[in-house]
Amino acid sequence: MRSGDDLLLRAIASELPDDDQTADRILSAAYQQAEDFGLRRFTMDDVARRVGLSRVTIYRYFPKKDQLMNALLMRELRRFLTRADAVIDAQPTPEAKLVEGLLFCLGFLRGHRLLTRLLRTEPELILPHLTTRAGAVVTAARSWIARHVRAEVAAGRLALPDQDIDMLCELLVRTVISLVITPETVLPVDSPDGQRRLVELYLRPLVASLRPPA
Structure with a gap:
C-alpha cells in the first residue's frame, strides 16, 4: 500500500466512533478554540472550559495535546474527502468530475476558516506542512485523485498510461496548494x-485530450 493511501485510510478510520458524542463535542470545541485563538495559544484547559467538561474527561479521550490536534486534523481531512468524493461521484463525465471536483476543492480550502486563519496569523506553524515539509500531504492528495482517474481509465472513459496518472494528479495537487x-x-x-471561464479555457480541453479515440 502506498503511503498516500495509508494516510487517507487513517483519516477515515482514526477518528473516534461517530456515535461517541463526548469525543465529537471535544473535537468541535477544539476546532472552535483553534479557530478563535490559533494553535500557539491552544491548551487542553481551554478546550475543557469551552466544552464544559473536566480536564480528566478530556485526557481520558486525548491523553496529549498532540493526540487531540491529530484527531482534529484527521476529522477535518475526513470531512473534506467525504464531501469531495460525493461531488465527484455525482458527475456523469470525466470532464465534469475534474471540473466540479477541482472547483469544490478550491472553494472548500480557500474558504476553510481555520486554515485561512492559520495562514494569516500563524504562517510559521502551517506553511512548512504545505511547502518544504508537504511531502505527505502531496502524496496523500495525489493518491486520492489518482484513484478517481484510474477508475475512469478502467471504465474506458479516459485513455492515459498508468505511469502518467500520478504526474497529472500531482500537477493538480500543486496547483491547488499554490492557490490556497x-x-x-x-x-x-x-x-x-x-471559474467557468477558466474551466472552458483550460480544464475541458485537457480532459477531452485524454478521451479514448471514438
Whole structure:
C-alpha cells in the first residue's frame, strides 16, 4: 500500500466512533478554540472550559495535546474527502468530475476558516506542512485523485498510461496548494463566472485530450 493511501485510510478510520458524542463535542470545541485563538495559544484547559467538561474527561479521550490536534486534523481531512468524493461521484463525465471536483476543492480550502486563519496569523506553524515539509500531504492528495482517474481509465472513459496518472494528479495537487497558500491571484477562482471561464479555457480541453479515440 502506498503511503498516500495509508494516510487517507487513517483519516477515515482514526477518528473516534461517530456515535461517541463526548469525543465529537471535544473535537468541535477544539476546532472552535483553534479557530478563535490559533494553535500557539491552544491548551487542553481551554478546550475543557469551552466544552464544559473536566480536564480528566478530556485526557481520558486525548491523553496529549498532540493526540487531540491529530484527531482534529484527521476529522477535518475526513470531512473534506467525504464531501469531495460525493461531488465527484455525482458527475456523469470525466470532464465534469475534474471540473466540479477541482472547483469544490478550491472553494472548500480557500474558504476553510481555520486554515485561512492559520495562514494569516500563524504562517510559521502551517506553511512548512504545505511547502518544504508537504511531502505527505502531496502524496496523500495525489493518491486520492489518482484513484478517481484510474477508475475512469478502467471504465474506458479516459485513455492515459498508468505511469502518467500520478504526474497529472500531482500537477493538480500543486496547483491547488499554490492557490490556497497564496490567495492573491489574477485567476478569477473566487468568481463563479470566472471559474467557468477558466474551466472552458483550460480544464475541458485537457480532459477531452485524454478521451479514448471514438
